[in-house]
Amino acid sequence: MKHKYGYTTGSCAAGAAxxxxxxxxKGTIPEFVTINTPINTTLRLRLIHSKVGLNYAECSIRKYSGDDPDVTxxxxxxxxxxRSENACPNDSFPPKRSQITRQAGIRFIGGEGVGIVTRPGLQVKQxxxxxxxxxxxxxxxxIKExxxxxxxxxxxxxxxxxxxxAKKTFNERLGIIGGISIIGTTGIVRPMSLDLFKVSLLCGLDVAKASGYETIVLVPGSVGEKGFLRRF
Structure with a gap:
């Protein structure tokens, strides 16, 4: 039986962006957008809850995990x-290079429900x-496109x-507090992927190493963890 693939929270964020x-x-937001993933797959994603205001626009994408048992x-x-109000003084958009007064780049802000990294060892700084x-x-x-x-x-x-x-994930154990992570290395969710399991395991090991732990104990799930804690 062929499993249905999904798309990551990272793909959702990129599509909504x-x-x-x-x-x-353009002053309006379309119903659908297409994005390219890091593995050269094209995704067509539906946009919901769209709004355009002064110097900003916003919309959402609903996460789809295919046949993967993903809590998200x-x-x-x-x-x-x-967009910065000061970066485009003459209201022409996009601006000419001569109108850009500072090299501000793109700033990422975690809103409600997106976790904050509080420990070393992860791909994102504390x-x-x-x-x-x-x-x-x-x-x-x-955005550049x-x-x-x-x-x-x-x-x-x-x-x-x-x-x-986030309470149903390992985020808090990894030191990610207050919400979920926006993740994905391929942009695609493969059901019950062994590679994804390995990546999750490595995240925990990286955090433990950065926190100074010298001994790591691997156990088979929560039952194994409880058994280990009872004996040691």
């Missing part, structure tokens, strides 16, 4: 893209929102159910 960028550029399946990933490097790159590429090399952009990612969903 592209939709919001289109809203800034169905959650809403909401993105607001805002104090930063848990938006992993590949999703950040995907978001930047999606629409707006070109425009700087002075802030991207706020919100997951309304994120704080609740």
């Amino acid at each position: 592209k939709g919001a960028a289109l809203g800034i550029l 399946n169905g959650c809403e990933v909401h993105v607001r893209v805002k 104090g930063e929102p848990a938006i992993n490097p590949v999703p950040r790159a995907m978001i930047k590429d999606a 629409v707006l070109g090399d425009y700087d002075g952009i802030s991207v706020t990612i919100t997951v309304p159910e994120g704080k609740k969903l």
Whole structure:
């Protein structure tokens, strides 16, 4: 039986960012957008809860995990893209290079439901929102596709159910507090992937190493953990 594939929270964020960028550029947000993943797969994603305001636009994509038993399946990933009011003084958009007064780049902000990294050893620095490097790159590429090399952009990612969903993940153990992570290395969710399991395991090992632990004990699930703690 062939399993259905899904798409990651990183793909959701990139797609919503592209939709919001289109809203800034054109004044309206389309119903669907297409994005390219790191493995050269094209995704067509539906946008919901769209809004265009002064110097900003926002929209959401609902996460789809295919046949993978992912707790984030169905959650809403909401993105607001805002441009700096000072970066484009003559209201022409996108601006000419001569109009860019500072090299601000793209700033990522973790909204409600997106966790904050509090421990060393992860791919994201302590104090930063848990938006992993590949999703950040995907978001930047999606915005650049629409707006070109425009700087002075802030991207706020919100997951309304994120704080609740995070309790069903290992985030708190890894030192990610207050919500879920925006993740994905391929942009695609493969059902019950061994590679994904290995990546999750390595995250825990990296955090333990960075925290100074010299001995690591591997146990088969929560039952194994409880048995180990009872004996040791």
